[in-house]
Amino acid sequence: MATSRQKADKQRAEEYLKKLEIVRKANDVNPFETKAEQKARIERAKVDVAYFVVSYLPHYATADCAPFHIDFATMVKEDPLFKGCAEWGRGLAKSVWCDVIIPLWLWVRGEEVFFCLMSDSKERAQELLADVQAELEGNPLLIHDFGAQKCEGDWEIGNFKTIDQRFIGMAFGIKKKVRGVRVKQRRPNLWVIDDLETPDTISNPKRMRKQSEQVERDIIPTMTGPIRRMLYANNKFARVMTQTMLQEKHPHWKVHQIKAYNKATHEPAWKSMYTKEYYIEQERDMGIVAAYAEYLHETKLEGTIFSEDQIQWANIPDFREFKMIIVHWDIAYTDNEKSDYNSVKAWGLHETDFWLVDCYVKQSKMKMAVQWMCDFKKRLPEGVNVIFQYESQFWNGEVQRAIEEVEYETGISLNLIKINTPHSNKTMRMITMQPYYQNSRIFYNDKLKSHSDTQVGIMQLCAVEEGNTEHDDSPDADQQAISKLELYCTPKRKEGKSWWKTGKMKRSIELP
Template sequence: MAEAITKRDYKEWEAFCEKVQNSNAVKFNEGKKDQDKRIKRCLKSYNDFVKEYFKQYADHDCADFHIRAANAILKDKDILAVLEWAREHAKSVHACIIIPMWLIAHGELTGMILMGKNNDDACNLLSDIQAQLQFNELFAHDFGKQYNFGSWEDGDFTTVDGIRFLAVGRNQSPRGARKGEKRPNYAVIDDIDDDEIIYNPKRVDKVIRNIMGALYFALSIKGARMVVAGNRIHHNSILANMVGDTKKGGKKREGIYHSKVCALKQKTIVRNTDGQIIGGTPSWSRYTLKQILEKMKKAGHVLAMQEFFHQTEVEGKIFKNAYFRWARMPRLQKMNVIVGYFDPSFVNSATSDYKAVRLWGIYNNKKWCIKSFVRRCELEEAFRWMIQVEKNLPNNVAVIWYIEKQFINKTIKRSQRIVERELKYKLNIQTDHRIKPNKYTRMVRMEPDYSNGGVYYNADEKDDPDMIDGNDQLKQIEPGYNTPDDSPDADEGAWYYLDFHYDEESFDPVIGEREIDEDRRY
């Protein structure tokens, strides 16, 4: 369950406001000439702008990626920018506070909508920019008094010039955000992912539709800057979907500005013989290499790679990452037996909305995961995949297909017939008639084979999205889990029938020409 977010304590906010006021005071004896010189310099240099007006954040110079992003957002009135920056690299500070005030200073902001995980989260984020607009005396001195009325506590306030600032949660509609004749032209979506929503593709899709629908179209047609800020905590996260490359090699969303920054500059990273990162140049001078490596060590490899390097490997509590052994697979002709198991899922179940087909074989008393199909899709797509697998097999290799008895219904049969007629090929699928014990128990019983080194995965499929999704589902199996389990359920079924058809004491593999008789063709 995601950690609950509560609204910021007002006294805490007052203390922050006092800090803002004290760190951005106006010099008593400053002349107009010096003021004009500062304004001119700061409007040209984002780094100078930050150091002059936001001293509480400016303990180090901005990084190059901060400056490039700010200038790109200022330059393009219709930018869709995704700032995929490592943890603790000032995503929220720049996207939610400094960049919108950079736009105000240039006369480019007509309104701002800030979207967070929920309304309280968005209001908390909005509180920081209200503090700057209300209590940053130097900014007000140079660019005019800003704050007028309203409050971040209500998620809604307005400046003297009629610029409205509105906070919304990721499931709220921002429609009606216009203030008088001014329609907002800047939206920021900040740290919108959490460890719960990323495992629910339907909820992710719903948020993406809200962002690109209600939120985007609440912005001005004459100019609509939208910024998404966060780090990639999962390959199917909201941020990853906004970029578009949720699958390895996938195309990014057309026309986006994508700034992807890791804690260490990629070309400088040094690894040891085990592949662990041991050196490199920090992407931001605020941190030393020693500090980054120490934090990575304390967090552990999986979380460090997720938070600092956008690599979203899932670590299981029962099925550990170390148990997934990737190797070059032996020729299929050498397999003693190959079983494919289809779990079509119950469409309306909260935890089972995937179609999962897992293909397993046995060789040298080891189980090999050959291929994987794990998708939210129509039934026909799974049957097409199974037929394509069969068509691509060598002539002397065959698959024994199974499907769970409870799924044998008119819908399944009709979908199978449609695809068989379409591809002019008949699938022979046997029914799993078992009366099964508890699902969790069945899946956990696979753990000894994994921990004892009896399971291998086809290295050619390591980066395949279906293989990744299937294995992630297995890693998430633990007491009280509420994540999808269709793939590990299919694994268990395939394993049962692998052992059923293979007796190592007496089994001799039969290798011969695989014939397709007329009964298998239409």
């Protein structure tokens, strides 16, 4: 009866044969090609990585190479001591480039490549390394231009050498000892760390510190020659990871961070592969917090003052039951991904509780924020008390023009009120909301749970603390609205208690 290890080996072999089958059909060799044409292709492939991909790896070229792909490969090629991270958003082909394209391109350029690949387990590393191994064994055009590479007897999955030993590949799991790795006199000269983090490591800072130390003390010292490159392939889906610890300790290492799309416009970084609509759909399906973490490296914040656990989601009362609704607009003038947010927060007072009724939180043009306010007012039933306001310091001709244009187009008059904001510390003003959260007097409309603008607002709220450099337009708007609602709030009267009036004489007041 086969053991579990034998079954795993058999499965790995079957998967490798499938890869090999794909590679063998990847390209064709022109039997009528001249030696001059062949030489021209080889020479161009050595200097043009995009051409190399299209010519030799067309099965990976399902879309044109993005400029950031080429930039990263060029940086690696030009620096024999390169240390850095391909910190690209999910789906941007970081494993393909770091594990297959770049190692093969360096080899085609004439370098001797001793390639070691590490992942969270040896099995995963073997699976990743098998991609480049299959190319060396079965790619028809690579074989035609550079000769047969498979070395019988030295072609184990996860541990192989080409016939001339110009390319050596080894796979390691993070727990595998790597000290002293060598083949005869040869030492590794290219390490790639890929897909290292797991849910266990992310929740265990001690494990991550140990892994970062392993990279420093075990992996890097295995390389001793004039070429000592190390690539780390992973998106930054958590605030603290092994790679962020390494980046903090080694500021001279290159962090090539690419966001998959512009969150203000949804324009993709890899335009030939993805569309704006794809990322809009991903935000809707995954939720804004997960999408920002996976694609934009913007992760959920664990607040030191505010936390998501304090938010109470509930079915919102009828709008006519609110004493007052305040809609505060925190104005931003531009709409690029580095600009402030146009934040419009609608808060209502119900009895003595504050309710987030609806919101608009986007890096957008002012006109879109005004359109949202007009639409919000149009949706309110008759008889609702509502005030629209904004900070007077933001007022200028451009703001007035945006308001007038939208009011004219929609036929809605907002009657926006200018308010003066105290010049006290803004962070401390926002922190004044904390007692309301602690005392369960803050409620969020449960229909906003999957609303992307609401989730962005929560992320900004959780980031509020002294020294914070994150955007805070949304919690600032929250505080402005709630502070105005406080004027309409009267304490609950407790049954059975006498209220006293102090003057020349004291008497009991009968409460209705």
